[in-house]
Amino acid sequence: MTERFAGTDRYIATDDLMMAVNAAVTLGRPLLIKGEPGTGKTQLAQEIARSLGKPMFEWHVKSTSKAQQGLYEYDAVSRLRDSQLGDARVHDIANYILKGSLWEAFDSEVQPVLLIDEIDKADIEFPNDLLRELDRMEFYVYETRRLVKARNRPIIVITSNNEKELPDAFLRRCFFHYIRFPDEATMARIVEVHYPGLKKELLAEALGSFFQVRETPGLKKKPSTSELLDWIKLLVAEDIDPAVLRSQDPKKTLPILHGALLKNEQDVHLFEQLVFLNRRVR
Amino acid sequence: MLVKFFFELRKGGVPVTITEFLTLLAALRAGVAWASAQDFYYLARTTLVKDERHYDRFDRVFAEIFNGAQKLFEEIVANVPDEWLRALAARTLTEEEKQKVEALGGWEKLLETLRQRLEEQKERHQGGNKWIGTQGTSAFGANGYNPEGIRIGQAGSRNRRAVKVWDRREYRNFDDTVELGTRNMKLALRKLRKFAREGAQDQLDLDGTINATARNAGLLDLKLVAERRNAVKVLLFLDVGGSMDDHIRVCEELFSAARTEFKHLEYFYFHNFLYESVWKDNRRRFAAVTPVMQILRTYGHDYRVIFVGDATMSPYEITQPGGSVEHWNKEAGSVWMGRMTAAYPRLVWLNPADADRWEYTASVRITRELVDERMYPVTIQGLDGAIGALRRPLGRGRTGSQWGGELIPGHEPSPSPR
Numbered sequence: 290m291t292e293r294f295a296g297t298d299r300y301i302a303t304d305d306l307m308m309a310v311n312a313a314v315t316l317g318r319p320l321l322i323k324g325e326p327g328t329g330k331t332q333l334a335q336e337i338a339r340s341l342g343k344p345m346f347e348w349h350v351k352s353t354s355k356a357q358q359g360l361y362e363y364d365a366v367s368r369l370r371d372s373q374l375g376d377a378r379v380h381d382i383a384n385y386i387l388k389g390s391l392w393e394a395f396d397s398e399v400q401p402v403l404l405i406d407e408i409d410k411a412d413i414e415f416p417n418d419l420l421r422e423l424d425r426m427e428f429y430v431y432e433t434r435r436l437v438k439a440r441n442r443p444i445i446v447i448t449s450n451n452e453k454e455l456p457d458a459f460l461r462r463c464f465f466h467y468i469r470f471p472d473e474a475t476m477a478r479i480v481e482v483h484y485p486g487l488k489k490e491l492l493a494e495a496l497g498s499f500f501q502v503r504e505t506p507g508l509k510k511k512p513s514t515s516e517l518l519d520w521i522k523l524l525v526a527e528d529i530d531p532a533v534l535r536s537q538d539p540k541k542t543l544p545i546l547h548g549a550l551l552k553n554e555q556d557v558h559l560f561e562q563l564v565f566l567n568r569r570v571r
Numbered sequence: 572m573l574v575k576f577f578f579e580l581r582k583g584g585v586p587v588t589i590t591e592f593l594t595l596l597a598a599l600r601a602g603v604a605w606a607s608a609q610d611f612y613y614l615a616r617t618t619l620v621k622d623e624r625h626y627d628r629f630d631r632v633f634a635e636i637f638n639g640a641q642k643l644f645e646e647i648v649a650n651v652p653d654e655w656l657r658a659l660a661a662r663t664l665t666e667e668e669k670q671k672v673e674a675l676g677g678w679e680k681l682l683e684t685l686r687q688r689l690e691e692q693k694e695r696h697q698g699g700n701k702w703i704g705t706q707g708t709s710a711f712g713a714n715g716y717n718p719e720g721i722r723i724g725q726a727g728s729r730n731r732r733a734v735k736v737w738d739r740r741e742y743r744n745f746d747d748t749v750e751l752g753t754r755n756m757k758l759a760l761r762k763l764r765k766f767a768r769e770g771a772q773d774q775l776d777l778d779g780t781i782n783a784t785a786r787n788a789g790l791l792d793l794k795l796v797a798e799r800r801n802a803v804k805v806l807l808f809l810d811v812g813g814s815m816d817d818h819i820r821v822c823e824e825l826f827s828a829a830r831t832e833f834k835h836l837e838y839f840y841f842h843n844f845l846y847e848s849v850w851k852d853n854r855r856r857f858a859a860v861t862p863v864m865q866i867l868r869t870y871g872h873d874y875r876v877i878f879v880g881d882a883t884m885s886p887y888e889i890t891q892p893g894g895s896v897e898h899w900n901k902e903a904g905s906v907w908m909g910r911m912t913a914a915y916p917r918l919v920w921l922n923p924a925d926a927d928r929w930e931y932t933a934s935v936r937i938t939r940e941l942v943d944e945r946m947y948p949v950t951i952q953g954l955d956g957a958i959g960a961l962r963r964p965l966g967r968g969r970t971g972s973q974w975g976g977e978l979i980p981g982h983e984p985s986p987s988p989r
Contacts, residue, residue: 304609304610304613305613305616305617308603308610308613308614308617309613309617311603312598312603312614312617312618313617315598315601315602315603316594316597316598316601316603318594321621323623365781366777366781369781369784369789369791372789373789457586457621460621460622461588461590461591461621463621464617464618465617465620465621465622466617467623467626
């Protein structure tokens with residue numbers, strides 16, 4: 290094995306994540322990444338590409354995406370229009386074959402990284418339609434009767450938010466990793482990477498309040514890493530004194546600048562109720 | 572050894588396939604985890620487990636199988652000088668030997684070889700006594716070879732962690748036999764959604780248009796279709812009060828989840844069991860009741876009916892006229908339930924009480940019989956089962972055109988883990 294992924298200066302990878310990435314890279318299997326929103330699933334692919342110095346191709350899946358679109362599309366409407374206008378291009382069907390991200394990745398001169406983002410958003414049959422493509426890294430273009438093969442087996446990273454269950458046949462071909470929500474030590478390292486030289490006290494206090502907010506039972510949307518980072522950015526921008534954070538008992542007041550952490554009114558309301566209750570008790 | 576691990580995983584409810592197992596072996600051979608026991612754990616998990624719900628089961632099996640090995644491993648590190656081990660690791664088995672043994676098809680065979688090597692080493696080194704002794708007798712000696720073993724000498728520092736990852740069982744919450752939150756519920760209920768094309772034909776059917784145009788010798792021929800709409804209609808009956816108080820939160824979550832998932836949803840409350848009337852507003856439950864007869868008349872048999880209740884009460888409340896705890900009911904609850912199941916072929920009962928205890932309550936058994944065994948626990952698995960029952964197409968003759976249409980392309984309830 291020549292290269293190992295070990296996180297980057299912008300991305301902290303835990304031991305198990307590194308293992309998953311390296312196993313997938315070594316064996317040339319797709320890596321399926323799940324985890325809470327905001328734990329850096331999409332970013333992982335970008336960081337792998339950056340740290341291994343490989344080109345990156347992205348395929349963002351939407352609810353209307355079809356597996357075929359990642360391979361190629363036959364632009365029948367253009368061809369129809371050209372034929373009505375008598376354009377000479379119309380005679381070569383290859384002019385109307387548009388390459389998809391998967392094809393682009395297969396065509397790459399050096400081994401690329403391909404991100405298939407949010408695969409669970411697509412139709413339930415979507416992963417099944419990619420089985421052969423991901424397994425053999427080749428597909429057939431029926432219109433031009435041509436077999437497209439990967440020059441270099443791409444490193445494929447697939448992310449999922451668990452909105453749909455993926456078929457077993459698909460899972461069997463992937464390596465799987467669930468990004469767990471980071472613990473406090475890891476979180477401190479992550480923040481350090483994003484805001485180097487942040488005051489120690491501020492970081493400690495912010496993390497403390499953050500995890501307290503996260504552990505509040507009944508929250509509809511728990512704040513995640515990206516929200517913490519936004520919040521800290523705000524705290525720094527507003528130049529909040531760590532002492533202010535410390536003096537606030539999160540049980541008695543809403544955390545300062547809570548808008549960055551709590552993303553819907555029910556959660557804010559829940560917090561206000563808790564605060565209210567706690568004030569009455571003491 | 573690893574074969575045993577494989578079978579234990581399957582026995583432990585982790586759906587591992589042979590392909591995945593072979594992938595793990597391939598990864599080991601490729602040297603992905605010639606690291607520590609922990610690296611081996613991570614590698615095994617990433618190759619064998621494909622769903623975070625199974626992480627906990629995997630952890631349990633892993634702990635059981637490799638506990639001895641881990642202890643052994645620590646002893647080794649404690650008792651054997653580093654250089655010695657490093658040398659051993661390099662020398663123990665050559666590449667060809669590894670391939671040869673692979674070809675012979677046995678890890679067991681491989682272990683034999685390793686054990687022999689270790690025996691030889693014993694003759695030459697006094698310090699090795701204890702280690703080899705353990706290795707020789709322990710069934711977990713197998714671990715001596717798999718890559719974590721080889722790395723022993725170098726990995727000493729990595730292994731100081733007090734609590735092993737797989738013993739922490741951090742993924743307990745993802746196991747899908749435990750109860751679920753609103754979001755999970757939504758996902759489960761979403762499977763019930765059925766789309767049918769209804770209403771005016773106002774969307775361009777691109778495929779149809781191209782097809783028709785081609786057939787029309789290249790002259791445009793526009794085709795239109797109707798929009799796809801969610802066509803599932805649901806009647807929801809919720810048990811309130813009494814023994815259901817413990818489960819009220821789960822019920823409310825189910826309710827709030829259900830609300831956003833269907834176009835037609837009617838909900839009613841009942842107490843303990845279904846009698847001649849139900850109500851829609853708990854504050855006015857005696858003032859504003861809806862007769863069940865009216866429901867039977869109003870809502871067509873294409874509605875799907877979901878009862879939510881723990882069905883825990885005195886059996887007489889179901890079987891006897893006048894059995895209700897609140898009022899005098901002329902006809903027994905079972906009669907009303909019979910009318911319900913006859914009118915609505917697609918009917919399930921969700922029971923938030925622990926499924927293990929159902930057998931011990933007479934009223935639960937009776938209710939299950941009344942709903943033809945279509946009682947399901949409120950877990951993801953249970954909900955999957957319930958949705959499966961609700962999605963069953965109606966028999967012929969009953970098929971009305973207003974709810975014809977295709978289901979979301981074939982998503983069957985996921986098979987049980989074994």
